Amino acid sequence: MATFILRRLLWLPVLLFFVSLITFALGVYGPGDPVQVLLGLRATPETIERLRREYGFDQPFHIQYLNYVTNALQGNFGYSLVKYRDQPVGALIAQALPVTIQLNLVAIFLGVGIGVPLGLIAGLKRDSWLDLLIRGIVVAGISLPIIFLNPVLTFIFSRRHDFVLAALNLKFSIGPLLPMVQGYWDGIFSAKVILPAFIESLGIIAIMTRQMRAGMIEVLSADYIRTARAKGLRERVVIVRHAMRNALIPIATILGLMMGGLVAGSFLVENWFGIPGVGQLAFDALMARDYYITMAMVLLIATAYVLSNLIVDVMYGLLDPRIRKS
């Protein structure tokens, strides 16, 4: 097992090398550059030329890349060029990352908390109207893009909705719900986290429901369930102790995979709700061609995915010795 993990970890630098090379090349050879964005309409050729020279952007690609890698290996991931001029990239990410992790933990919590029971019910009541309804909702949840859901849900929970209710002659004020969507990021223990986290969790709910439903159906037809029933165990015990536990195993591996996503951030949700996490930071950096932030983000996300995949593989290895051997 140790050699397996070691071998996988040794691949990480190779992967990071290629990822960084490609990202860096996209930055250097892609259209627009940070100097241009910084200067905007006020760019004169002499200022552009001076700043490019001072930043070393006039150097050949391999020199620029080598400089970056040399600094990065010493723990210096550069400084923001445009968005937060001269702030160290590491500090910017260190500020944004906890916010994203918190948001995504709430999302995963909601996703598991809602998705697993839904899948359980759907699996137990297979092919009933309830099953159809749950599957319908789940398909809708995963199919509707966040970019559509964000404005719709914000509209529903915002003050502007009051006139819609008035037109329907409903005596119901949505006022108390306002803090959920308005104001600013207030940490994980604030009502403001609920709406963005819920939108973020829709995909997780869908996956959890489908996985749990499939797992339940498969497990319920297994021999040991029939045996358990034949032994005369109560149905509740059969389901909770024998069926559900086994159906939960694949859920655990999926959860492991999602840990990578914790770091990858939630670009759309964070940008829509103005949550200062890595999704927003990365989006702003991309738009502003703030190279060094983009580079660090890509490296971070790649590492997170490698590590979470590794954890999943280790878990599979424990589950199935055949994988370990190959």
Next chain:
Amino acid sequence: MSNQEAGSNRWLIGIIVILLVALCGALCVGGGVLYFLMQPSPTIITQPSTPAPGTTPRAPAQQPTARAPSTTSRNILRLPGGTDPRTLDPAQVNDTNAGEYIAEIFSGLVALDQDLKVVPDIAERWEVSTDRKTYTFYLRKEVKFHDGRPVTAQDFKYSIERVANPATRSPTAENYLGDIVGVKEKLNRQAAEVSGVQVVDDYTLKITIDAPKSYFLAKLTFPTAYVVDKNNVERGGRTWTDKPNGTGPFKLKEYVRAQRIILAKNENYYGEIKPKVDEVHFILSGGSAMTMYENGDLESVYVTISDIERVSDPNSPLNKQLYIGPTLTTGFIVFNTRKPPFDDPKVRLAFAYAIDRQKVIDVVYRKMPLAAKTILPPGMPGYAEPANPITYDPAKAKQLLAESKYAGKLPDITWTTIGGGGSAAQNIQVMAAMLKDNLGARISIQQTDDASFFNTIDDPAKNPYQMFDVGWAADYVDPQNFLDILFRSTSTQNWASYANPEVDKLLDQAAVENDNTVRFKLYQQAEQLILNDAPVIPLTHSREYWLTKPYVKGMIYPPIIIPRLKYVSIER
């Protein structure tokens, strides 16, 4: 399944659960630790407030906490902050968002007052030599940095040379200080010092510029020329602005990135107009500023297009809190005069007459901006209503097109604009439709991101775009900032590649003219010539709409960066 297998299953589940819990826990703890580690520095910047003797004792300074401040104190002004400022370094700022904070924390030799006139600031007076190339500034003696150190002419020399130091990488050095003799040499590493800045004594500073320039003092009001504290900059390293030691009416008390900026009153401010509010809180993160204002969480707020109708309704209680102010901006359509069909002025004029600006403004912009008839925005010195403005006249447009060399064979045209949505901005679609209806012009709209857009138009000689739209906002209050920079044939920001020797001649005369009445006349003549040639169509002058609570006095939204918060008081 045998008992043994069931047992190993349970064992596996146990391991998985432990692994997951451990991972979750590690992430939580790691995140939490990181979060709190990042709090004291550099995220939260606190500065001890030192009340001056004789002032009334203030409420104890708020302890920085991770939660947003809930303020009930009466003398605190809360404003929406929008996005984070790019920088708080006067040498780095080139946008109004960041400039707003910098103008409160720092100050310079001269400033703009509320009427946008250049007035003394740290310099109490100045003399201009007879060749109008040397300015001698006499500094006030009582000016101190926030830490109490007196400001001398040496500090100004240091500050200007810091901007001119290529390692500072200032984006505004050439634009605002490039007229000073020696700045460009230092920027290009050809000189160690800026020869045009001389310290005569501690309170006398002499600045020499390369040619007589009537707008030079106007340029010095921009943050690039502000004074910074050498110790502060050199000890603070790259992130010295986390704890800026300025001279302005307010000090930076706390800055939590993406959450809030808190400015506190500078009790020792030297200016005649002292700051009146104790603190100003800028709320930086998301959420609807309008809702916060209506809930009483902000003292003032910008009105955006989505709220303008509601707020403009005279029956709305908000209407009495509404203020409208000018901005020194003009939105243009720019024609590339090197590209057919816009190499023919008649085609450009035909386009100008074929667009119903007022209709676009009424329908798309809900009447928020003014229809532009001129290049210079109202409020700019030298602005004058044109004698015969270009109006909406489809018949004249058709006639002009028929007289042009592209009569009956107008090629397909691409209009390039900044945007990334599924469809282009409404105003552009509407105007393209007007051009199609009135002139039969086949216009396709091409959207691009701003980085590529700037990259392309910044090189007018190679710019492949046929027509595009831009907005220009004044950097300093002088007509030179519009006419000379955008329309001189040799200017690098002459986006239309416009060349008219007569215009160039008038601009040359205006640049050295000392008498403002004559100078503005010359600019008006140049402007009329440009409008006749129509390398651009002026479309709109934006206006600022804002709401202010009745108990707040003196709140202004100036059209250019000026220190504005010292005028504000809260009177409940």
